[in-house]
Amino acid sequence: MTSEQKAFSGSVRFFHWLAAAIVLTMLCIGVSMIASLADYHLLISIHRPLGILLLIIVAVRLVNRLLRGGPELPITMSPQEKFMARASEVLLYVLLFAIPLVGWGMLSAARFPITMFGSVHLFPILPHSPMLYAILRKTHTYLAYLLFFAFIAHFGAVLFHSVILRDGLFKRMAPWRTSPRANS
């Protein structure tokens, strides 16, 4: 069974692991910077430009994913399980777009300079509104925690399939080549 499990194409897998590394980094930076007086400036100076870089990578990743497609889920998964898998994929993409956009939006609403590095900064994408800033600032935190728990669910599900069911699911996204690639 599992020897037939095809993998995503190389570019899809590359973008997955690249995004995963940045997302985990951003979650760690984000959760720690708001509870650190000493490291706040350094961490937020990384958090802002890395967040925008992630937004760009996720956009390219999504286009690539839609163009390249992917292999079928294992036949051992029920229709309900397959629905959950696809729904969680959609949720993760939605969060990966929403969180940096909310970050960009909240600084715009605050009329706070959106500094990337040096004198490079972004233009505001929302009108000046302190109340809107306050709402978006809190939304940014809630979505980030939701992303963290979505990651835990995703990680847990992958472990469950790999270690308990042993249905070869991980081979679809493994960073190394173990099986024939799915043709798109």
Add this chain to the structure above:
Amino acid sequence: MASDSMVERENRSASPAQGGTLARAAGIGVLLLGVMGAFFYLGGWFSPHELTQARFVDGFEKANGLHPGFRRNHAKGVCVTGFFESNGKGTRISKAALFLPGRIPVIGRFSLGTGDPNQADGPFVARGLGIDYQMADGEEWRTTMINLPVFPFKDPHAFYDNMMASAPDPVTHQPDPAKQAAFMASHPEALHAIEVFKSHEPSSGFDNTTFYGLTAFIFTNDQGNATPVRWILVPEQPYVTTSAAGTPAADKNYLFQGVIAGILQHPLKWHLILTLAQPGDTIDNSTAQWPADREQVDVGTLTLNGVEAEADSDTRVVNFDPLVLPAGISPSHDPLLSARSGVYSESFTRRAGEKATPSAITPADIRK
């Protein structure tokens, strides 16, 4: 990770070893809990006594009461507008665009250095001036200054401990003198700063006050040379002592009324003076003064020609974060800077989401 093998296929076709599956499930559970634990540890959830941005702002609210919509410090204020005319002498010190010769707009805010928006004006209450220099390409330099020549607190913990030591006792509603004395005894630099402040009679108003930036920043020029700098704003309006000016003591807004009347009559001017450190000067401690002979450079004139009550001004909601900086100015390692940026952000988030209650200085005060 083991690739497909005969052994794996045999294991799957055999009946599952219940104990093995349970062990693996437990292992997954432990791993996930460990990841979650690490995440929450990073977020400070297991360090309830560490001073964080939220706990610091909670401290302000405990010491001063909760005043919805107001800054948690420098709560009482009035907004100003004007421009900065750079004479070009700053370009050898910093490549920041505002030091090029020419004029750029500024917005700003005079304030009292307390968390009570209804604090009565008085000669010895700390005075603040925030100025946001707005450069043509969208860069901003947000500066915050007070009229103390040297800062009393060397790090955020000292500031916080002083605030808690000076907070009103819940029963007597007055600060506990014993706590305040204990703080001063263990913080000689705070005592020194207050003595320096009190040794020079405060001027009669905001308009003739010298404002100090206090904390060193690193100015870098086009050649990449970095110089630690502290800056001050020196008024053109002549120094007159409070007693000489004969200020009416009964008016609890006399400082603000004075600067409003002044600006409505004619623009007020200050010179922006940069003080350059020498090697060996203490850069990362705002309680340490530099020797008086350090080179000073007058880089331009700040003119304030407009005044607005907070109710009428967008500047009320500006967060004068000292780490909003243009290219050419960067922070020193003074621990006050990162802490202030973080705490101001928390205060700003809270007040931005609150319905603002009226400021002490109202639009009617501007029309007088």
